[in-house]
Amino acid sequence: xxxxxxxxxxxxxxxxxxxxxxxxxxxxxxxxxxxxxxxxxxxxxxxxxxxxxxxxxxxxxxxxxxxxxxxxxxxxxxxxxxxxxxxxxxxxxxxxxxxxxxxxxxxxxxxxxxxxxxxxxxxxxxxxxxxxxxxxxxxxxxxxxxxxxxxxxxxxxxxxxxxxxxxxxxxxxxxxxxxxxxxxxxxxxxxxxxxxxxxxxxxxxxxxxxxxxxxxxxxxxxxxxxxxxxxxxxxxxxxxxxxxxxxxxxxxxxxxxxxxxxxxxxxxxxxxxxxxxxxxxxxxxxxxxxxxxxxxxxxxxxxxxxxxxxxxxxxxxxxxxxxxxxxxxxxxxxxxxxxxxxxxxxxxxxxxxxxxxxxxxxxxxxxxxxxxxxxxxxxxxxxxxxxxxxxxxxxxxxxxxxxxxxxxxxxxxxxxxx
Amino acid sequence: xxxxxxxxxxxxxxxxxxxxxxxxxxxxxxxxxxxxxxxxxxxxxxxxxxxxxxxxxxxxxxxxxxxxxxxxxxxxxxxxxxxxxxxxxxxxxxxxxxxxxxxxxxxxxxxxxxxxxxxxxxxxxxxxxxxxxxxxxxxxxxxxxxxxxxxxxxxxxxxxxxxxxxxxxxxxxxxxxxxxxxxxxxxxxxxxxxxxxxxxxxxxxxxxxxxxxxxxxxxxxxxxxxxxxxxxxxxxxxxxxxxxxxxxxxxxxxxxxxxxxxxxxxxxxxxxxxxxxxxxxxxxxxxxxxxxxxxxxxxxxxxxxxxxxxxxxxxxxxxxxxxxxxxxxxxxxxxxxxxxxxxxxxxxxxxxxxxxxxxxxxxxxxxxxxxxxxxxxxxxxxxxxxxxxxxxxxxxxxxxxxxxxxxxxxxxxxxxxx
Numbered sequence: 001x002x003x004x005x006x007x008x009x010x011x012x013x014x015x016x017x018x019x020x021x022x023x024x025x026x027x028x029x030x031x032x033x034x035x036x037x038x039x040x041x042x043x044x045x046x047x048x049x050x051x052x053x054x055x056x057x058x059x060x061x062x063x064x065x066x067x068x069x070x071x072x073x074x075x076x077x078x079x080x081x082x083x084x085x086x087x088x089x090x091x092x093x094x095x096x097x098x099x100x101x102x103x104x105x106x107x108x109x110x111x112x113x114x115x116x117x118x119x120x121x122x123x124x125x126x127x128x129x130x131x132x133x134x135x136x137x138x139x140x141x142x143x144x145x146x147x148x149x150x151x152x153x154x155x156x157x158x159x160x161x162x163x164x165x166x167x168x169x170x171x172x173x174x175x176x177x178x179x180x181x182x183x184x185x186x187x188x189x190x191x192x193x194x195x196x197x198x199x200x201x202x203x204x205x206x207x208x209x210x211x212x213x214x215x216x217x218x219x220x221x222x223x224x225x226x227x228x229x230x231x232x233x234x235x236x237x238x239x240x241x242x243x244x245x246x247x248x249x250x251x252x253x254x255x256x257x258x259x260x261x262x263x264x265x266x267x268x269x270x271x272x273x274x275x276x277x278x279x280x281x282x283x284x285x286x287x288x289x290x291x292x293x294x295x296x297x298x299x300x301x302x303x304x305x306x307x308x309x310x311x312x313x314x315x316x317x318x319x320x321x322x323x324x325x326x327x328x329x330x331x332x333x334x335x336x337x338x339x340x341x342x343x344x345x346x347x348x349x350x351x352x353x354x355x356x357x358x359x360x361x362x363x364x365x366x367x368x369x370x371x372x373x374x375x376x377x378x379x380x381x382x383x384x385x386x387x388x389x390x391x392x393x394x395x396x397x398x399x400x401x402x403x404x405x406x407x408x409x410x411x412x413x414x415x416x417x418x
Numbered sequence: 419x420x421x422x423x424x425x426x427x428x429x430x431x432x433x434x435x436x437x438x439x440x441x442x443x444x445x446x447x448x449x450x451x452x453x454x455x456x457x458x459x460x461x462x463x464x465x466x467x468x469x470x471x472x473x474x475x476x477x478x479x480x481x482x483x484x485x486x487x488x489x490x491x492x493x494x495x496x497x498x499x500x501x502x503x504x505x506x507x508x509x510x511x512x513x514x515x516x517x518x519x520x521x522x523x524x525x526x527x528x529x530x531x532x533x534x535x536x537x538x539x540x541x542x543x544x545x546x547x548x549x550x551x552x553x554x555x556x557x558x559x560x561x562x563x564x565x566x567x568x569x570x571x572x573x574x575x576x577x578x579x580x581x582x583x584x585x586x587x588x589x590x591x592x593x594x595x596x597x598x599x600x601x602x603x604x605x606x607x608x609x610x611x612x613x614x615x616x617x618x619x620x621x622x623x624x625x626x627x628x629x630x631x632x633x634x635x636x637x638x639x640x641x642x643x644x645x646x647x648x649x650x651x652x653x654x655x656x657x658x659x660x661x662x663x664x665x666x667x668x669x670x671x672x673x674x675x676x677x678x679x680x681x682x683x684x685x686x687x688x689x690x691x692x693x694x695x696x697x698x699x700x701x702x703x704x705x706x707x708x709x710x711x712x713x714x715x716x717x718x719x720x721x722x723x724x725x726x727x728x729x730x731x732x733x734x735x736x737x738x739x740x741x742x743x744x745x746x747x748x749x750x751x752x753x754x755x756x757x758x759x760x761x762x763x764x765x766x767x768x769x770x771x772x773x774x775x776x777x778x779x780x781x782x783x784x785x786x787x788x789x790x791x792x793x794x795x796x797x798x799x800x801x802x803x804x805x806x807x808x809x810x811x812x813x814x815x816x817x818x819x820x821x822x823x824x825x826x827x828x829x830x831x832x833x834x835x836x
């Protein structure tokens with residue numbers, strides 16, 4: 001390819017044309033394509049594994065970390081799970097055409113607000129090959145064309161999975177350009193995508209802070225993303241001790257590498273006076289490094305927190321911890337150090353819980369539940385293309401419903417305005 | 419002022435702080451402020467008229483057109499209408515705290531999606547002083563802080579109206595910085611606003627194509643706007659003649675300077691064969707210049723259309739007109755020349771109307787009704803801050819409801835994730 005920008009424009013034009021047709025494709029038509037794509041993924045397991053072996057060899061030679069190689073690795077089980085994920089998206093209700101609101105006006109006009117696709121979604125991701133299938137399926141379900149740009153490490157795997165998705169489109173008679181994969185590893189393609197405001201309606205970056213930060217800083221196209229999940233758990237003086245112990249350990253340790261993992265524990269002074277350091281000793285016993293300040297440092301095994309340990313996303317078996325004065329102290333800390341992603345309060349006091357939920361503006365606020373529930377699947381959305389912490393359009397887990405816009409349909413009877 | 423950027427950052431910081439407090443202000447509290455502001459506008463009629471006289475003298479000396487001077491001019495009636503508009507906003511249902519959706523999960527989690535304010539809105543407008551009151555009231559109602567930047571022509575009028583709004587805030591004990599007016603005519607303040615992504619969540623430009631185009635091109639902050647309203651009316655072969663005649667004349671001539679005015683008439687060849695040029699002769703009789711091509715030029719009084727008359731926003735007693743082949747011809751024309759604002763179809767055929775509404779993606783699509791209904795008041799929203807043609811977040815008339823975001827509130831009982 002001699003001119004990447006020209007190729008990206010060609011891809012963008014094809015996506016726009018496909019989006020126009022997808023916008024009025026029936027639910028049955030889209031589901032036929034999704035089920036055929038799932039079957040094709042399953043039938044091509046051998047091809048996909050061979051492509052993945054190429055990527056694994058490339059990644060090993062490049063010296064990728066064991067964690068990154070694990071993300072990249074596919075096996076028959078993971079491929080079957082990918083196909084099942086596409087079938088699960090097909091089984092969801094169609095988000096397009098929903099009547100979001102309807103009302104009548106005194107002059108006889110009947111007004112409906114009806115869900116429509118957004119248009120063209122750009123997805124920029126790193127090493128997980130399954131994003132190809134998940135994002136492709138969610139965008140098709142919501143009537144959007146998608147331009148996928150996978151990481152260079154997963155190039156062959158993504159290409160093989162993409163071919164299966166296209167087979168599904170072809171089987172259903174839908175345009176092949178509904179799901180396109182950028183056919184080059186050149187990073188210039190990413191820079192182009194971020195500026196293609198005439199061709200792409202939204203960019204969704206899936207990956208680490210480096211990728212997301214770059215996209216947020218450089219994109220002229222709107223972005224659905226979260227830069228960090230600096231999730232807080234606040235144990236209130238009116239918390240139930242057993243529930244608090246259960247939730248704190250789960251929020252930190254169930255999986256430490258996901259954006260909903262707790263990164264900071266705030267303990268109400270009244271809780272501390274009543275129960276001492278039990279939440280901290282539970283965490284230490286679970287193998288967590290606890291970086292604390294103030295009175296909490298009197299607990300054996302804690303480590304003094306550096307100033308920047310508050311407001312830090314560890315994504316590891318490490319947590320920051322601090323004593324605060326009541327719910328207002330917790331709110332002030334979270335406003336200062338949080339990332340508007342997910343925070344939990346542990347309390348039996350309804351008024352305190354209401355204050356926490358009203359005065360904080362994170363995308364997800366939980367009461368007596370683990371921050372690890374910050375996930376589209378756990379919310380019942382079937383799948384998610386990502387989690388957003390911005391305030392425009394989509395917020396929290398982004399499923400097929402959040403990939404829609406709307407239009408107004410107004411019916412009169414020769415009605416004119418005075 | 420020696421450093422405009424420093425002043426704008428101070429304004430931005432104050433707006434953020436006010437927004438945090440407004441986010442949980444009660445409906446009653448906000449309405450108290452709005453009603454006190456309406457009373458203050460009324461009570462200060464003399465001050466506002468005196469300030470407006472300064473602006474009128476400045477505008478006359480500057481050689482503003484009679485139309486612009488009319489937009490700028492206030493009298494006791496217009497000031498009373500402004501106060502009534504603020505009272506009408508107070509009377510609306512509170513858009514914040516609405517439960518947009520609620521559901522339960524098998525593990526016992528109860529999930530609610532609840533409306534929240536967006537945060538800080540920036541409004542950049544031209545000569546109409548009443549935007550100060552309308553935008554200030556809508557933003558306060560929706561729990562948002564607002565930074566208003568009026569046109570230099572209406573500087574004194576806007577300052578006097580803004581002082582009345584602040585009097586309302588003070589009477590209700592809400593932060594003065596909830597509604598701020600940029601206290602300088604320097605255009606550098608606008609450039610700053612367009613880049614204050616950390617302080618402003620959305621910019622709403624209100625004014626002509628020059629202003630909106632500048633804002634859309636330069637803003638790093640998201641924008642709710644429409645650049646143009648190139649609205650089409652399509653008279654289908656199955657139209658009812660009487661309804662079609664009524665709607666076409668109203669859509670073009672009721673008011674020609676608004677964005678919902680029709681700019682292009684598309685006539686189905688079957689309509690033409692059945693009824694001839696009646697719609698054109700009606701328009702000519704109403705004093706409209708009809709720029710046509712093809713067979714329509716055989717109608718006495720029509721003018722040959724230049725190529726760029728299609729897709730042009732005349733905002734005047736001029737309309738482009740063309741014969742098309744059925745609804746698909748109309749759809750193709752509108753896709754090529756439209757601005758995704760508002761289009762109307764005139765037909766008694768349900769299938770044809772459904773095809774028009776399904777295959778076009780304008781913010782507003784009407785059947786047998788005038789495009790002049792493209793207005794928040796006509797939609798029953800009480801007031802609008804503008805009309806948006808983008809697909810993210812807000813679309814069509816933007817009222818208080820569209821100035822909200824949402825968050826998820828999740829309640830468990832010590833619930834942890836497996």
